[in-house]
Amino acid sequence: MPAQSPLNILIVDDEPLARDRLRTLLADLAVQLPSVVVGEAANGVQALDLLQVHTVDVVLADIRMPGMDGIELATHLGRLEKPPAVIFCTAYDNYAVQAFDLNAVDYLLKPVRAQRLLAALQKVPASRPDGTLFARIGQEIRGGGRTHLSCHERGRLLLVPVGEVLYFKADLKYVTARTAEREYLLDEALTHLEGEFADRFLRLHRSVLVAKTALAGFEKAAGDDAEAYGWALLRGVPEKLPVSRRQWAPAKALVKSS
Incomplete structure (x- = not known):
């Protein structure tokens, strides 16, 4: 039989000791399941940067991390053309983790055991992230929406910090996210963004959501203006x-009360 190709693995955990333990376990399992650790990251943002230059078969990710947690990372991985499998390594055994398991995404409870890691990695070819599931569960766990949105531009995956978005505007099948610096085209539904970020954004029009903190004032539209009743500054x-x-x-009431 031909030799098994090594799995390319990315380890994502904000604790260096936890990353070291996973490296050690993977080395111990090398005879049974060859693997190569192509990189390490301390949060989801760093992981996505590494994935711009490395091809990865599986991501071993912690759930609770600063900057971007493992669940949000998985939502962005699900948007990649060839998403890697995700195995969560977590100290939290709760309903969300069980949901991941039911959707063919494995999880390991810390401290991770060698045989449990081996069993999870052996399921990798059949395991791919479900971005929709992760977005919903992630919102429930962290009590709010994603910290970043992602878009594809010139073959790269770009991250857009939600806190920098001034407004979302729908146009045909895409949504434009506008920051102070530039615009980004997102493959998102405006209604989904409205539900996920209800605390941060306000519906102005059937095609527009605005960041509440970005509103400066209003002016009434001309009487013959068919596009709008008024305009937000x-x-x-x-x-x-x-x-x-x-x-x-x-x-107008929101601006007056702020």
Whole structure:
């Protein structure tokens, strides 16, 4: 029989000792299951940077990490053309972890045991992340939406910090996310973004969500303006956003109370 190709593995954990333990276990299992650790990262943002230059078969990821946790990392991995499998290594045995297992994404409880790691890695070819599932469960666990959104641009995966987004605007099948510096095209649904980030963004129009902190004021539209009942003025950018008749009063009330 031909020799088994080594699995390319990325280890993601904010604790150096935990990363060292996984490296040691993988070395101990090398005869039974060859692998190569192509890199280490302390959070999801660092992991996605490494994935721009490394091909990975499986990501061993902690769940609770600063910057970007393992669940949010998995949502972005699910958007890759060839997403790696995800195995969570966590100290938290709760309903979310059980849900991952039911959806063919394995989990290991810390301290990770060699045979349990081997069994998980042997399932890797059939295991791929479900980005929709992770987005929902991640929101439940952290009590809020993602910290970053992702988009593909010129063959690269770019991360957009949600805290820097001034507004989302829907146009045909894409949504534009506008920051103070530039625009990003997202493969997202405006209704999903509205539900996920309800605390941060306000609906102004059927095609527009605005960051509540970005609102500077309003002006009434001309009587013959068919696009909007009024216009929202923003901090930091010259654009005006259309406001529907239905959202005019709630949006003005929000600015007045802030």
